[in-house]
Amino acid sequence: xxxxxxxxxxxxxxxxxxxxxxxxxxxxxxxxxxxxxxxxxxxxxxxxxxxxxxxxxxxxxxxxxxxxxxxxxxxxxxxxxxxxxxxxxxxxxxxxxxxxxxxxxxxxxxxxxxxxxxxxxxxxxxxxxxxxxxxxxxxxxxxxxxxxxxxxxxxxxxxxxxxxxxxxxxxxxxxxxxxxxxxxxxxxxxxx
Numbered sequence: 001x002x003x004x005x006x007x008x009x010x011x012x013x014x015x016x017x018x019x020x021x022x023x024x025x026x027x028x029x030x031x032x033x034x035x036x037x038x039x040x041x042x043x044x045x046x047x048x049x050x051x052x053x054x055x056x057x058x059x060x061x062x063x064x065x066x067x068x069x070x071x072x073x074x075x076x077x078x079x080x081x082x083x084x085x086x087x088x089x090x091x092x093x094x095x096x097x098x099x100x101x102x103x104x105x106x107x108x109x110x111x112x113x114x115x116x117x118x119x120x121x122x123x124x125x126x127x128x129x130x131x132x133x134x135x136x137x138x139x140x141x142x143x144x145x146x147x148x149x150x151x152x153x154x155x156x157x158x159x160x161x162x163x164x165x166x167x168x169x170x171x172x173x174x175x176x177x178x179x180x181x182x183x184x185x186x187x188x189x190x191x192x
Contacts (some may be wrong), residue, residue, distance in 0.1 A: 003038045009079035009090030011043035016149050017112045020163055021078045027164035028171055035171055042089045046049035050095035070101040074174040081113035085125040099190045100132035108170040109141035112181055118144040134188030138169045
């Protein structure tokens, strides 16, 4: 059974972005597909700094978290935008994952920032890192702002619809790739 893993790329207490990721994942569950969903919040785990050691050398949650990511078949990756880029905790996780861990797997991206000024950060910062892995990216992502929430709850109908469309797009793209392996093209240069 294929698995869709939502990665909440922040170590702060789950809040609005975590809730948005839950909405996206639940839309897949509601479709009644054979896809299993789960959510990984980086703040729930002790993950070491990527320093070149092999994964079994870490004595905390690092190896188990990386294995959870590698075991998933597709992803929804959500990150707040800080200083015009995705979080350092998400970058650290990606630094720990070998290229084979994400190669050929479908990813949908969700960003959240305070203003419109940072909406391209996901495309200009995170998308190239995932391309290095050879991950297959849904062309459009979702960008959320504070104005999409009322009393801490996601209330904007277009934002909610976008999250659901993104999640279902990830599943559809994964299914298409599974039926036609040739559509993914060659391995990424990083795997050579």
